[in-house]
Amino acid sequence: MFTPLKGVGYCLTLDCVNYCKGSFLLGVDKFFCPVCNTLGEVNLERREVQGEGFISMVRVEFDYCPFRKEYRGLAVISMNIPGATFTLYSPIVKTDKRAKIIAESILSIINYDNTLIDRTGFGAQPIISFDEPREMFQKRLEEVSERWKTVEKAIYHE
Numbered sequence: 204m205f206t207p208l209k210g211v212g213y214c215l216t217l218d219c220v221n222y223c224k225g226s227f228l229l230g231v232d233k234f235f236c237p238v239c240n241t242l243g244e245v246n247l248e249r250r251e252v253q254g255e256g257f258i259s260m261v262r263v264e265f266d267y268c269p270f271r272k273e274y275r276g277l278a279v280i281s282m283n284i285p286g287a288t289f290t291l292y293s294p295i296v297k298t299d300k301r302a303k304i305i306a307e308s309i310l311s312i313i314n315y316d317n318t319l320i321d322r323t324g325f326g327a328q329p330i331i332s333f334d335e336p337r338e339m340f341q342k343r344l345e346e347v348s349e350r351w352k353t354v355e356k357a358i359y360h361e
């Protein structure tokens with residue numbers, strides 16, 4: 204699945220009425236202020252994975268401050284089991300409430316929809332091919348089975 208670039212553009216001209224007010228950007232990585240027509244700064248939404256395999260924690264950094272060039276808010280949702288951590292850095296998300304909803308939504312689907320993850324070659328969901336040799340096919344089935352046990356433990360707290 205193709206994910207278009209999403210982000211926020213900020214005018215950095217001090218005497219402009221649009222100074223540091225964010226403008227939503229979709230599919231572009233340059234921003235010209237519509238008021239003073241100068242090239243502004245763009246902060247694109249980005250994703251990062253730390254660790255390997257099953258993702259058990261999702262972090263959403265939100266409420267970006269263009270003055271200090273840092274995120275002021277953080278929402279964390281965790282399954283309380285060992286695993287990898289997925290972080291979304293989003294200048295679009297402004298509130299704590301919205302960040303928590305997004306973190307919960309990501310955690311509920313990320314291990315089954317690896318299009319959310321940009322890192323090439325990373326996929327928590329193993330691909331099973333019927334064309335593989337029997338031993339490899341059997342190994343893949345066992346991997347899937349193990350992953351489902353981990354998910355069940357997380358859901359039912361066994």
Ligand SMILES: [Zn+2]
Nearest residue numbers: 214219236239
């Ligand atoms: Zn401007």
